[in-house]
Amino acid sequence: MAAVEFRNVEKVFPDGTRAIDRFSLEVEDGELLVLLGPSGCGKSTLLRLLAGLEALDGGEILIGNSVVNALGPRERNVAMVFQNYALYPHMSVRRNLEFPLRMQRMARSEIARRVERTARALGLEAVLERRPKALSGGQRQRVAMGRAMVREPEVFLMDEPLSNLDAKLRVQIRAEIAELQRRLATTMLYVTHDQVEAMTLGRRVAVLRDGVLQQVGPPQTLYERPANLFVAAFVGSPEMNLFRAELTSQDGVPALGFGEQRLPLVGPAPPDGAVFAGLRPEAFSDPSARPELPSVAVDVAAAESLGHERLVYFRSPVTGVDTEGRERGADSFMAARLPVEAEAHSGRGLRLAVDMGAVYWFDGQGQALSA
């Protein structure tokens, strides 16, 4: 087990793409940290840099207080689970598990002991003599996990290990990974683009975009106090409704324009410099349930029942913006999360109460402002 630290890490690909830009982050010994971001944001590159599969162009990487920049993959004592598992197809499960130990020239008796123990822990005893192609997706995933575990490395690296599994299996294995990490108490860096995975697995989540760290913190903090428009939109599903803030007043009370309508602002005044505003889908509710809140009339474009809740999409009466603050155009939609019994039908009107205490404010650069 060891702490991991990235210090001003930089990576530029041969075509000039700056994949990682002055990235600094500390991962505590025994921590499970999730690197979250969209495809191409550099999260897998960070993992590969840490594993020694890519060379740094700047900065330092430390494992257990030692700079490992010049060390090859085998000297770093890290184990990696790849997205496609990368099981050796010509070897049985047993040989796959033995491989990293054989590379260490470990005694045969110790190899056998560790393989048996790992197979037992992951429920792989019955398939030890099978080749990977004869395994199910879940079993392959477990073998990949086992090959990483059997080495007892200082750091586990997981590169989107669940993305090839079906939704049900993903939930199951996700829980297994979390339990395993708690039991082994080994430092783990887990890369995913799936925010549900990130929110449920990580004690801390680091959000990346274009190779730049956007925010790092506990999942709830990212959700409740996003640092900028990008994190606000990326964390949460459906994403936060972002729009250009039209600050006005109604009967002398400061208000937020919502198309033709006005929503009086309650509580602290909007911070100075607020250019954009954001409302999570759950900031909307049924006016009959929250009669104390101001309400607005919207035209429902679509309503989806998820069994336990209803997601209602309506044409945005305000100017919706993307994570760059660019206007989305006339066809932007907003989402509201309502109880499943809420009456909402596409093509019909609906009144929604708006919790004005739940408005997020952002400046012109998209950085969050505290109210």
Place this chain on the structure above:
Amino acid sequence: MNAATRQRRNGKPPVPGGRWHTRAFSYLFVFASAALFVAPILFMLVGSLKPDARVLAEAGGWHAFWPGSGASGQNYTDVFHRVPFARYLVNSLWINGLIVALGLPVNAFAGYALARLRWRGRELALAAVLAILVIPFEAIAVPLFYELTALGMRDSYTVQVIPFIANPLSIYLFYSFFLGLPRELEEAARVDGAGVLRTFLTIVVPNAKAAFASVTIVTFLFYWGMYLWPLLVTGGPSVRPLPLGIATFYTLPPLQWGDILAFGMMMVAPVLVIFVIFQRWFVRGVAATGLKG
């Protein structure tokens, strides 16, 4: 029969233009192509069983493919009496075996280095391999002859093997195949603690059987029929391969076509056997190395 009837009979919607026409034409084309390739071998086989006088007399018609009465193995016996066939065969097997056995590791390593390792001059080396691929051997045969003569290698197995160990076509076949292997396998091995050589030997090679099989066949087939180079660098039957053996019949009057066909039959038999055995791997290997189409 209208379209509706056809649909009722076979349970499938009718294919515009009629499916049986297409299939019949396909089969016809395949059989015609196969006949084109099989006919010379059949001619050789049948001719090798006939008395010498009938070989040329019946060459012009369908009789060429029918042994008729009087078929025997006499021509095969004659071959062994007239030329040291066994010596030629052993020479050919030895020379080709060495070229293949030494060439596989050399060319596989080279292909891997070009496909996966990053080193200064890699692009230049790859371009050189591709350039050499298009230079016919005949163009360099004479300078090569002088070079190896100066080194005192004439009239030996060595001189027939060394120039052909490193082969640009084999390197290119391996290079293409290795490019197609999932890179994660090698990266996983490196993270698991294997060095470059260990990764190559324990992970890459076992997953490249198809490439090894196709390179083996291509190399073996190519050099089995090699004529010019052994003719230049060898002087007597002690180290000469089969293609030079068959040529001796033209200098041993009387010209016996039955003997020549029997020799030819015995010469292609090992190649056919090897090809039939490795055919499955060969097809897979050629497909995997990206040569298909």
